[in-house]
Every structure is written in structure tokens, then in C-alpha cells.
Amino acid sequence: MVKTKLKKGDPVIVIAGKEKGKTGKIKQIIRGSDPNKVRVVIEGVNVGKKHVKHIEGVREGGIFEIERPIHISNVAYYDEEKGEKVKIGIRIREEGNKIIKERYNKKTGETIDQIYEKEKK
Structure with missing residues (x-):
């Protein structure tokens, strides 16, 4: 198991990729079978569309926006008071x-x- 210094609820800033500069709180940490594949889901960051089929009596169909995971190396802890990564x-x-x-x-x-x-x- 990989020990990460970040945990659920921490404010983070994206430091690499197409979402660079966006901030949010960690919603979920996803640990893969490989210790190097730790990913995080951040509120309001890396939002994608998911097409869902209608199932009678279970759920409505349609297009939903969901937050996709980002590799943990692409985020850094964000100090909200100073407005900088830490x-x-x-x-x-x-x-x-x-x-x-x-x-x-x-x-x-x-x-x-x-x-x-x-x-x-």
C-alpha cells in the first residue's frame, strides 16, 4: 500500500494536464493494484459526460456530468489562506x-x- 500525504477533504491544486490551475477538495482516493497507480477524484475538476441507458424502475437515462480521476502526482496541497501550493x-x-x-x-x-x-x- 502506498502512503500518500494527501487525504480525503484536502484542498488541492492541479499542477499538470489540461485542468492545470484548477482547485478543489479531494472527494475520493482510488488505489489501484499497482502501488504507482493512485488516483484522486476532485470536486469540479476533470468533469466528463457519461451516457446512461434508462433501466425501468431503477434509474433515468440521459447524459450526466461526472468527475473523472486524476493521477495523484498531478495535484499538490493548496494553502487557501496564502493562495499557493504547498x-x-x-x-x-x-x-x-x-x-x-x-x-x-x-x-x-x-x-x-x-x-x-x-x-x-
Whole structure:
């Protein structure tokens, strides 16, 4: 399993491809059988049309707009306050008798969020 520094609900910006420059939040992370094929679905980005056939009693037919997945290497975490992309790091801090694992901004050193906190043995 590939460990990604991004997770569901994170604001991201597309850094490559035809959707370059668009921003949105991650709706879903799709992990393939190959560890290098991790893709993300982002709200309002890479929207395509899907033609759906009518099935009696189940669904209406028609043309629907759906968000298609993008490879995770083509997106970066987006700092909404500063309006720029950010490199994320993971660090482990010891505070008293607690061990805290957190994500942080590599440039400024600010903590983005905590992954977990547990007691030291």
C-alpha cells in the first residue's frame, strides 16, 4: 500500500494536464493494484459526460456530468489562506509523555493537522 500525504477533504491544486490551475477538495482516493497507480477524484475538476441507458424502475437515462480521476502526482496541497501550493512533510514530535505524528508545511514549518497522538510506553 502506498502512503500518500494527501487525504480525503484536502484542498488541492492541479499542477499538470489540461485542468492545470484548477482547485478543489479531494472527494475520493482510488488505489489501484499497482502501488504507482493512485488516483484522486476532485470536486469540479476533470468533469466528463457519461451516457446512461434508462433501466425501468431503477434509474433515468440521459447524459450526466461526472468527475473523472486524476493521477495523484498531478495535484499538490493548496494553502487557501496564502493562495499557493504547498509541499507537505510528516514529522513525529515528543511532548511530555505523548508521541504526536503530524503533517506540516515544509516551507514555513506550520502544522497542517495531526495524524495521531498516543501515549509513550
